[in-house]
Amino acid sequence: MAIAASTSSPVRMKRRSSAHYRLRRRVRKGALGVLILLVLAYTLFPYYWAIVSSTKQGAELYTTAFLPALNFSYYRQLFDNPVFMGSLLNSVFVATGTTVVSLALGIVSAYALGRLDFPQKRVVLMAILMISIFPQVAVLSGMFELINALGLYNRPSALIVTYLLSTVPFTTWILTTFIREFPRELEEAALIDGCSHFRILTRILLPLMGPSLASTGILAFILAWNEFLFALTFMLTDENKTVPVAIGLIGGTTRYEYPFGQIMAASVTVTLPLIIVVLIFQRRIVAGLTAGAVKG
Incomplete structure (x- = not known):
């Protein structure tokens, strides 16, 4: 029994370290994905807001609506x-x-x-x-x-x-x-x-x-x-x-x-x-x- 316990202990430790490594790897991937999304939002949002603003007229320009108004009169001008x-x-x-x-x-x-x-x-x-x-x-x-x-x-x-x-x-x-x-x-x-x-x-x-x-x-x-x-x-x-x-x-x-x-x-x-x-x-x-x- 003592021999079995001594041999199973390293196996358990190896499994725990492997699970811990996988968890850390998932956390790193998740943090990297969040960072990439933040960078994309920071770089692309100004251009998206320019597209949204270019389709608004009059008082609509001062609203916070994030969807384009689909008014292309400025482009026609x-x-x-x-x-x-x-x-x-x-x-x-x-x-x-x-x-x-x-x-x-x-x-x-x-x-x-x-x-x-x-x-x-x-x-x-x-x-x-x-x-x-x-x-x-x-x-x-x-x-x-x-x-x-x-x-x-x-x-x-x-x-x-x-x-x-x-x-x-x-x-x-x-x-x-x-x-x-x-x-x-x-x-x-x-x-x-x-x-x-x-x-x-x-x-x-x-x-x-x-x-x-x-x-x-x-x-x-x-x-x-x-x-x-x-x-x-x-x-x-x-x-x-x-x-x-x-x-x-x-x-x-x-x-x-x-x-x-x-x-x-x-x-x-x-x-x-x-x-x-x-x-x-x-x-x-x-x-x-x-x-x-x-x-x-």
Whole structure:
């Protein structure tokens, strides 16, 4: 009997520890689920409230109803407004042009910094990082003089030039990290076959950079799409303004009216395409941003 009791005691202790471990594991999973729900509510509720507010009229805007009123008159007013639709097209042009130019410059710069050896490479990398750190206000006056000298004031192409100040360093840093992870044997074999560095970049490396190009391109597009200060400074007429400035200049019928519903409708209209694009390409964005983070 004593032997049986002594052998059953470790078994009981093992069962108790196993049950305790399972309980702790369930508690951790439950706490993690609650935390994720809180984070989602914190991040998504403002956008949901913007959708709800954009469908309300008059006194309904000041109620606490959490369901949309399904009144889309503000959206109809926006789409019937030629100034807003023109600003939407301007934003598409500026953001697309900025993305294309910044990717082209970023790819070439990233290849030079990631593959070529020259004495000042570290200094150039630090200089690129320092340029991206400067706030927009610090370079606003200098960029204004440059835009005037180029004759681009009050032209959407001026915004492409100014946005490159922030998008090119960003794309260069991410693509440099990605290019460094490619095996050098690919380039060595191509150099032996007589390929130039340009052909190596365009024919060998570029087809392999799809995830990284997608992630950096989408993020550069979002940066250019949401920019406000340069667009407000360099665009004079309503026909050349971009969407963020057009939303900021929406006014009420009187000087004492705050057009909250119109602003929410415009914000939803501008943000929804970006959300759809990010949801479609989310895997490529994550794959591109995490490329080179772990070396196998």
